[in-house]
Amino acid sequence: MSARWRLVLGLMLVVASMAPLLPLGLWSVARGWYFPQILPATWTLEPWARALSPRSDIPEAFVTTTAIALAAAALSLVLGIPAGRALGLYRFRGKALVELALLAPVIVPGIAVGLGIHGVFLRLGLTNSALGVVLVHLVPTLPYVVFVMSGVFANYDAAAEAQARSLGARPLQVLWHVMLPAIAPGVAVAGLFAFLVSWSQYILTLTIGGGRVVTLPLLLYAQAGAGRNDQAGVLAVLSLAPGLVILALVARRITGRGVMIGGAG
Secondary structure, X not given: OOHHHHHHHHHHHHHXXXXXXXXXXXXXXXXXXXXXXXXXXXXXXXXXXXXXXOOOOHHHHHHHHHHHHHHHHHHHHHHHHHXXXXXXXXXXXXXXXXXXXXXXXXXXXXXXXXXXXXXXXXXXXXXOOHHHHHHHHHHHHHHXXXXXXXXXXXXXXXXXXXXXXXXXXXXXXXXXXXXXXXXXXXXXXXXXXXXXXXHOOOHHXXXXXXXXXXXXXXXXXXXXXXXXXXXXXXXHHXXXXXXXXXXXXXXXXXXXXXXXXXXXX
């Protein structure tokens, strides 16, 4: 397939992916949009001005959502990289059960997970707090990180670490100069998944945050349920923005190849 056709197919895929989101963008700049109108009759930036005004809850919710997603992604990486290394490099009895246990929170409905954890967090004093929301977000984010890193470490050449140690490298030097450069693309992918999964959480945030920890998904559901399509459109666009920005920033890193992945020199 020629480069021109690959470009055309890529653009068609992007258009097909973004087409369902187009009405959300139109709602955010429309004043009334009713059937059978194909396009809004009146265009206005009033929804954006209202959403970004100092009296709006949206800017604070945006900051809160970003901080929680970053914290959840960072904690998921801290816990998930060692777990992924163990699953990817070693064979041990009960490995299949461990993998099934990691998948369980993703398979079980979020409301069941949230209600089950709520009682525990209530006793620990973690409900209605940002810390509790960050911790509960580990439930859906950690499996993604572990399984991505497990795949990365399955193709990782651990012999390079032994060579570095034989040359006098200390454990931290091996970690920083040998392992991390090799797994960096996988870490970027895992961190991206964790951030986006945490960013879009609604049920777990509402259950543990109790409505006191206000994030963009909570506001989006509230505005959509109230029939405020213009504000819901603004919130939907804001909710999509970080994923697109992060994907653009890490695209080159994601497609890069570590020096020890797959035996590459």
